[in-house]
Amino acid sequence: MERTLFFLVTLPISSGALLLLFRAQRARMRFAQLVLLAGLVFSLFVFFRRPNELVVNLIGSYNLYLGINRLSGVILLFVNLFGFLVCLYSRDYSLLKNKGIYFSLLLWLIAFSNLACLAADFIIFIFAWGALLTLLYAFLNLNTAGNNPDSLKSRPSDSANKALVVVGFGDFSLLLGICLYVYTIGTTQMPGVASVMLNNPLNWCSFLLMLCGAFAKAGCGPLHTWIPAAAETAPGPVMAILPASLDKLLGIYLLARICVDFFVLNDSAMAILLLIGASTIMFAVIMALIQHDLRKLLSFHAISQVGYMVLGFGTGVPIGIAGGLFHMVNHALYKSGLFLTGASIGEKKGTFDLEKLGGLATYMPVTFFTGLVFALSISGVPPFNGFASKWLLYQATLIGMFTTENRFLALVFLIALVAAMFGSALTLASFIKFIHAIFLGQEERPSEKKKPEEVSAPMRTAVVVLAGLCIVLGVVPNLFLREFIEPWMSQRVFFLGTWNSAVSFVLIFTGLLLGLLYWASGKDKKVRQDDLFIGGEEPVFGPNFPATEFYRTIEDLPLMKRLYLFLKSESLDLFNLLGRLLRSLAYLLYIFVDRMLNLLTYLCGYLVLGFSWAFRKAHTGVLDFYLVWVLCGLLLVIFFLFRSY
Numbered sequence: 001m002e003r004t005l006f007f008l009v010t011l012p013i014s015s016g017a018l019l020l021l022f023r024a025q026r027a028r029m030r031f032a033q034l035v036l037l038a039g040l041v042f043s044l045f046v047f048f049r050r051p052n053e054l055v056v057n058l059i060g061s062y063n064l065y066l067g068i069n070r071l072s073g074v075i076l077l078f079v080n081l082f083g084f085l086v087c088l089y090s091r092d093y094s095l096l097k098n099k100g101i102y103f104s105l106l107l108w109l110i111a112f113s114n115l116a117c118l119a120a121d122f123i124i125f126i127f128a129w130g131a132l133l134t135l136l137y138a139f140l141n142l143n144t145a146g147n148n149p150d151s152l153k154s155r156p157s158d159s160a161n162k163a164l165v166v167v168g169f170g171d172f173s174l175l176l177g178i179c180l181y182v183y184t185i186g187t188t189q190m191p192g193v194a195s196v197m198l199n200n201p202l203n204w205c206s207f208l209l210m211l212c213g214a215f216a217k218a219g220c221g222p223l224h225t226w227i228p229a230a231a232e233t234a235p236g237p238v239m240a241i242l243p244a245s246l247d248k249l250l251g252i253y254l255l256a257r258i259c260v261d262f263f264v265l266n267d268s269a270m271a272i273l274l275l276i277g278a279s280t281i282m283f284a285v286i287m288a289l290i291q292h293d294l295r296k297l298l299s300f301h302a303i304s305q306v307g308y309m310v311l312g313f314g315t316g317v318p319i320g321i322a323g324g325l326f327h328m329v330n331h332a333l334y335k336s337g338l339f340l341t342g343a344s345i346g347e348k349k350g351t352f353d354l355e356k357l358g359g360l361a362t363y364m365p366v367t368f369f370t371g372l373v374f375a376l377s378i379s380g381v382p383p384f385n386g387f388a389s390k391w392l393l394y395q396a397t398l399i400g401m402f403t404t405e406n407r408f409l410a411l412v413f414l415i416a417l418v419a420a421m422f423g424s425a426l427t428l429a430s431f432i433k434f435i436h437a438i439f440l441g442q443e444e445r446p447s448e449k450k451k452p453e454e455v456s457a458p459m460r461t462a463v464v465v466l467a468g469l470c471i472v473l474g475v476v477p478n479l480f481l482r483e484f485i486e487p488w489m490s491q492r493v494f495f496l497g498t499w500n501s502a503v504s505f506v507l508i509f510t511g512l513l514l515g516l517l518y519w520a521s522g523k524d525k526k527v528r529q530d531d532l533f534i535g536g537e538e539p540v541f542g543p544n545f546p547a548t549e550f551y552r553t554i555e556d557l558p559l560m561k562r563l564y565l566f567l568k569s570e571s572l573d574l575f576n577l578l579g580r581l582l583r584s585l586a587y588l589l590y591i592f593v594d595r596m597l598n599l600l601t602y603l604c605g606y607l608v609l610g611f612s613w614a615f616r617k618a619h620t621g622v623l624d625f626y627l628v629w630v631l632c633g634l635l636l637v638i639f640f641l642f643r644s645y
Contacts, residue, residue, distance in 0.1 A: 005054050005066045008042050008076070008114045011035060016107035025099060029091045032103040036084040039110060043080040047073040053120060065189060067120035070488035071325070075253045076117040078329060082245040082336060083110040089340055089462035090237045092455070095347050097235075098142050105142075106241070109135045113246050117253070122178050122188045129213075132250070133171055137164045139238045140230055159233045162575045163226035169574065170216020170223055174254075177209030181262065190257070194264045207269065210258050218251025219243055220306045221280040225573045231299035236343020239295070243302055244335040252309050252328040259313045260321065260489075267404070271412045273314025278419035280307030285426045287567055289433075290555050294342045294352040297434065298335070301378060304423060305331045311416050312393050317403075320396025322485050322493040327389035329480075330473060334377040334386065337466040341371040344459060345438060348452040354433070358441035363452045366460050368439045370467040375435055377470040379428035383505040385470045388477035393420060395496050433550050475505045 015035040022028040046068060053067035068076065087106055090096055112131040119125035140160035182188055184196055184203060196203055216223040227243045234242075259265055259273075284304035291297040305327070312324025344367050345360065346352050361368040377384040394417065401413035454460065473480055478501075481493050554560055618629070 003054075004042055004046055004051055005068065005118050008039060008046070008080075008118065009111050011042075012039060012107040012111035012114070016104040016111070019104045019107065020101075028100070028103055029087075032107060033084070033087050033091070035107060036080065036087050036110065039114070040077075040080040040084050043073075043077045043114075047077050064124050065120040066118045066124065068118055069192065070484075071253065071256060072117045074325075074329070074484045074488075075249050076114060078249060078332060079110060079113045079117065079246060082241060082332065083113075085462040085465060086237050086241040086245075086336070086340075088458050089240070089343075091458050093235070093237055093343060093347065093459065095235060095343070096142075096237060101138075102142060105135060105138055109139070109241070109246065113250060116250055120190050122182060122190060125190070126175060126178060129171060129174065129217075132217075132246075133164070133167055136167060136242060136247075139242060140234050142235065142238065159226070159229040162229045165575050165578060166223055166226040167216045169578065170213045173209040173216075174213025177206045177211075177213065180206035181210065191261055194261055196262060197264050198266050198269055203263070207258070207263050210262070211255070214251050214255040214258060215276075215310075216251075217247050217254065218306050218309070219247065219303050220251075220276065220310055221283065221303065223574060224280070224284070224303045224306075225575055227303055228296050228299045231295040232293070236339055236346060239299070240336040240339040240343070243299070244339050245332040248302075248306065248309075248328060248332050248335070252306075252324070255310065255313055256321070256325060265316055267406050267409050270314050270316045270400075271409055273310055274412045274416045277307040277309075277311030277314055278416045280304065280310065281419050281423040282307075283567060285423045285430065286560075286563070289426055289430050289551050290564065292354050294345065294354060294357075294434075294438070297354075297430065298338050298342055301338075301427065301430065302331075302335050304427065305335065305378065307423070308390065308393055308420060311420060312396060314416070315393075315396040315400045315413075317396050317399050318489060318491045319392050319399065319493050322481060322489060323389050323392030323396055325485050326392060326477070326481065327386075329484075330377065330385040330389045330470070333466050333469050333473070334374040337370060337374040337463050337470070338378065340459070340463050340466070341367055341374060344455045344463075348455070354437040357438045359439070360452060361439040364439075364454050366454055366464065370463040371439065372435060373467040373470055375431040377474070379431050380424040381428065383471075383474045383501050383508060385473035385477065388474055388501060390420070390424060392493070429551065436550075475501050477501055 012035055015031070019028050019032060022031065050068055050070075050073065053065055056064040056066065083106065087103065090099075090102065090106075096102060109132070112128045112135065115128040116125060116132065119128060137160050140163055180202060181196070184206065185191065196206075198204055198207055212223065214220075219227045230243065231239055263269070265273075281304050284300045284307065288297050288300035288304065291300060308327050309324045309331070312320045312322075312327065315321070342352065344364070345357065348364065349357060349360075351357070373384065377386040380387045380390045382388075397413050397417040397420065401410050401417065404410050404413065486493055555564060
């Protein structure tokens with residue numbers, strides 16, 4: 001049983017190295033799919049029949065530990081599921097360059113993600129975490145131009161460097177925080193029960209530094225700026241497997257361990273998490289609302305949804321923690337589906353500009369259906385999975401607001417509740433634009449000869465599976481909570497209120513079915529069309545209302561305009577802040593080091609010249625003068641010799 005844990009890491013690593021020897025592209029893809037399918041089967045086996053801890057002897061009597069708990073088992077299962085589905089989708093994705101190394105990197109990515117989940121020791125965890133950063137940098141450097149149909153001038157290395165700096169900063173902070181934490185508890189083994197109180201500066205530093213590592217990996221503000229930059233250059237499958245799924249799963253997994261297994265949160269810690277979560281929700285969804293690029297719209301929503309997860313852990317109540325974990329899984333499902341949907345659209349239309357898209361529902365019905373499911377899921381519309389997890393988070397904030405005795409914390413709970421609900425409304429508004437601009441609106445070039453067609457069967461299969469899971473988890477959320485989340489929490493989680501997922505699904509499905517039957521009956525299929533009236537003039541154009549203009553009024557409001565200018569300037573971007581800081585340090589080093597060395601060099605030169613001038617003056621060539629110098633030297637030697645006695 002314990003060897004299964006070992007195979008989940010070694011099998012994809014060795015297979016990825018073996019893939020480099022394959023010459024046939026099809027054989028390479030099939031072998032990668034087979035290995036990832038085997039990993040998915042192994043992860044199912046590990047989840048349902050949890051093996052004992054595996055001990056690895058390192059040096060002498062020092063051991064490293066691999067183990068699995070209920071939470072890491074859930075993360076492990078979904079990591080391998082996403083790896084297999086993205087590999088299946090990537091098989092026919094034409095905009096993905098360098099496929100020779102891509103599938104090896106994908107296998108290694110899954111291997112080290114598995115290792116991070118299985119790590120029961122901080123040393124193994126840090127090693128896996130660092131390897132994931134290296135693979136992120138390699139993935140973002142895969143394509144040089146083919147992934148960006150709109151512009152061939154962009155350099156993927158810029159986004160890769162930004163991700164390396166921001167996520168690397170978070171990883172370095174995590175390493176420092178773990179060192180302080182290990183110093184506090186006296187062992188490198190990960191605890192299963194929180195025992196460290198936030199009652200001294202050392203523990204607070206450890207807590208905040210470890211939070212930075214989790215936030216950078218998950219893409220939470222203010223360590224989020226690498227995700228929009230990566231979205232503009234990285235291939236769609238890379239965005240689906242990294243920022244959308246694996247990074248969110250691992251980042252929130254670490255956050256869950258920090259808030260539940262490592263530290264005992266107090267009111268101040270909960271207030272910090274709630275404020276960070278609420279602010280992340282709001283500023284990211286506001287930025288997503290005005291985007292005209294499909295990739296950046298999805299990337300800002302990926303950031304916004306992380307705020308809900310952080311907010312759930314900030315509530316400190318069981319239903320909020322369960323909601324944060326549930327939303328983590330839900331987000332990975334629909335956000336991966338959305339990025340894959342966007343990749344399909346970019347491949348077929350050759351652009352990601354919303355103003356150049358439209359009318360694709362006719363040509364790509366499966367993509368339209370799955371995209372609609374993902375859009376409604378992320379918007380929190382019942383009976384999809386996004387609403388189920390957000391419903392838990394709303395309840396958690398209300399419970400926290402009415403049970404806390406700290407008035408300031410109660411105010412923070414209220415702010416978090418308003419941000420969560422308002423953020424859901426803005427998310428729905430943004431995805432109304434998404435659906436209209438891509439699938440329902442009027443396309444810009446309706447006269448083009450080559451019409452887009454549906455993507456290949458493997459690509460459709462991947463997104464259909466994700467869409468099906470979004471529906472299933474929305475219809476039976478209690479089953480997921482009972483079997484996947486509650487065993488780790490050791491507490492029951494109940495839905496409050498009158499909402500019933502099964503009844504809602506039946507009613508909505510019945511309404512849609514009746515509407516479909518009425519439409520199929522052939523009645524009222526005609527659409528009335530009227531002529532434009534423009535003061536008696538003959539119109540030479542047709543009415544066109546592009547979705548990108550839906551919320552232009554909001555962007556032009558005086559206060560919002562200033563806010564957007566501030567956010568677009570990226571003044572708080574950690575990458576830019578670190579760049580300015582390093583340039584300032586370089587200037588200071590130039591002033592205080594280079595100039596000081598220059599001054600010392602000149603000073604030493606003048607001293608040498610001065611001594612040489614004095615020695616030249618002393619050498620007159622007169623023998624009597626030299627004898628006087630010898631006599632003076634002899635007297636000094638005698639003086640020091642007698643002084644020593």
